[in-house]
Amino acid sequence: MGPSNKLLGIGGMVGAPFLAIEMLGSNVAGQQVPQVTTDWAAIADVVYMLGWMCSIYALLRAGAAGERKWANIILKTQLILLGIANIYNLWGATGIGTDSIYFQILDLSWPISNAFMLATGIAIIKADVLRGWQKYAALVVGFWLPVGMLVMMLFGRVNATLYFGVTYSILAWGALAIVAYKAHEPKVVYNRFGIPEIA
Secondary structure, three states, rough: OOOOOOHHHHHHHHHHOOHHHHOOOOOOOOEEOOOOOHHHHHHHHHHHHHHHHHHHHHHHHHHOOOOOOHHHHHHHHHHHHHHHHHHHHHHHHOOOOOOOOHHHHHOOOHHHHHHHHHHHHHHHHHHHHHHHHHHHHHHHHHHHHHHHHHHHHOOOHHHHHHHHHHHHHHHHHHHHHHHHHHOOOEEEEEEOOEEEOOO
């Protein structure tokens, strides 16, 4: 059966601030800090993305995008994209072969997985399974990248831009984790062999 949604939500909460930690640790007024290594930043990103995956998996288990097949596919695709992005993070953490063209191609999984959250967020809103602010949390996460890029284009790589991105990430992924924590547990049914399955 795997972990409960409450446990997955806690995992999401633990991972939520790690993008901010990586951004603050690797940047001061938009400049790379020499004593912070790529390896350290990649490890922070691994924790952050594992937390994100926990939240999405909890929403998938709870049927947050509805019962239609395409909605299920969207959440599963989101998980796969995050998994690929985390392979990039793990590779970066090793510090081996990071100048490879394959490593650079794999880097595309980051913006793609972020952008795909827009589709995930829209699917959750259309399903109308979650209530109140909770059904908009995934879409807010999806807007982090485009809004962050817009703010950077308008104001440049300055402290205010960095702190905006940091604050946005903590609030958005933290809210998503809270939604995951509160998501109802899936109904358990047993097949003819007595093996539990998620309905």
